[in-house]
Amino acid sequence: MDEDISMITQSALSTLKPCIFLDRDxxxxxxxxxxxxxxxxxxxxxxxxxxxxxxxxxxxxIVVTNQSGVARGYFTExxxxxxxxxxxxxxxxxHAYIDDFYLCPYHPKSVIEAYRQDHIDRKPNPGMIDRAxxxxxxxxxxxxxxxxxxxxxxxxENAKIQGYxxxxxxxxxxVQSILKEKAI
Numbered sequence: 758m759d760e761d762i763s764m765i766t767q768s769a770l771s772t773l774k775p776c777i778f779l780d781r782d783x784x785x786x787x788x789x790x791x792x793x794x795x796x797x798x799x800x801x802x803x804x805x806x807x808x809x810x811x812x813x814x815x816x817x818x819i820v821v822t823n824q825s826g827v828a829r830g831y832f833t834e835x836x837x838x839x840x841x842x843x844x845x846x847x848x849x850x851x852h853a854y855i856d857d858f859y860l861c862p863y864h865p866k867s868v869i870e871a872y873r874q875d876h877i878d879r880k881p882n883p884g885m886i887d888r889a890x891x892x893x894x895x896x897x898x899x900x901x902x903x904x905x906x907x908x909x910x911x912x913x914e915n916a917k918i919q920g921y922x923x924x925x926x927x928x929x930x931x932v933q934s935i936l937k938e939k940a941i
Contacts, residue, residue, distance in 0.1 A: 773896035774896060775815070775899035776816060777817070777900070777902075778821050778886060778918070779819070779855075780904035781844075783925075784804075785808075786801060787801060791831050794840070802926070803930060803931075806929040807929040808855065809852050814936075814941065818853075818856050819857045821886055823861050823908075825862075825863075827869075828864035828868070829864065857892075861884070863875070863876035863878065881907075881908040881915060882915065885912075887916055901913070901920065901921060902916075
């Protein structure tokens with residue numbers, strides 16, 4: 758019986774995949790200040806190629822994004838989902854795709870009572886990453902996060918994965934430097 762359990766555990770571990778977690782605004786798309794309309798979508802230089810590269814290497818690509826614009830009443834969760842659809846469309850010419858989007862619409866100072874809380878999903882809390890790791894076959898040891906804010910890197914640390922701070926430039930070049938560092 759113990760051999761059967763061991764074989765099942767080894768099988769499950771062998772199906773785990775590395776994941777690149779990406780913040781959205783400032784990493785995938787230019788942060789124009791609460792972007793949520795199609796005309797506000799501009800991909801960061803190299804974003805399409807970076808995501809395609811990770812897809813080709815067998816990484817899951819998952820977005821984890823704080824969207825306090827919902828809590829501030831600037832737009833709705835439906836608007837955020839629509840914007841994610843626009844991002845997916847913009848990635849199509851690169852043969853790139855995002856496996857899933859996780860968003861946190863909550864903020865402790867929300868003008869909308871239903872969103873007024875310091876939610877476990879709000880980075881630097883690890884909630885979105887932890888939830889993704891439960892819902893997807895993710896190998897945390899081979900996964901990492903790229904964000905443009907210290908709260909992104911802290912969320913990665915809190916979720917026990919490596920985090921990298923992206924200060925702009927070409928995302929594909931940044932990803933390539935991480936892959937070289939990790940010898941992937």
